[in-house]
Amino acid sequence: MLPVKQLSGRRFIFFLVLGVFALFLILRFFVTDSSDMGRCIFCDISSGKQPNTELLFENDEFVIFKDIKPASTYHYLAVPKRHTESLKALTKDDLALVDHMEQGLKSFFEKNNITTTDALFGFHLPPFISVKHLHMHGIAPRSTMSFMNRMMFKPDSGWFKSVENARKYLQDL
Ligand SMILES: [Zn+2]
């Protein structure tokens, strides 16, 4: 009896591991926007190689463009030109970059008469990132966001960090 029991236990673990792996692959597919794994869509956009995406602001460090799935009336992304996977790949030395991106988004909002007080600025955390290239979200008005979008961009959840908390996170590294 014992070897049979052990075998079925092992088979169970084998299928469990297989199932978890399959789920991981499926999630990866959904979470990753680009099907072409060799290319980074945000590297293409920030270097001006994506004619379909209009760059609304550009300097040496980052660009600003519209999010393709807006979570409110106004939804923009600040994307650094240097490829970095996410907030988790940043160090203390990148605090200035985070500040510049925030200032860039806020002054872009002000220039376009978009509220910066009823607004949300922050980053998704891996593995909950749609594109594996650092991007800061700027969303307004915050108060009219749907329940689902509030969940997706829930500040200081396990999947989204407000800019203030991202700054604290980097300072404590
Ligand atoms: Zn990239």
Ligand SMILES: [Zn+2]
């Ligand atoms: Zn995001």
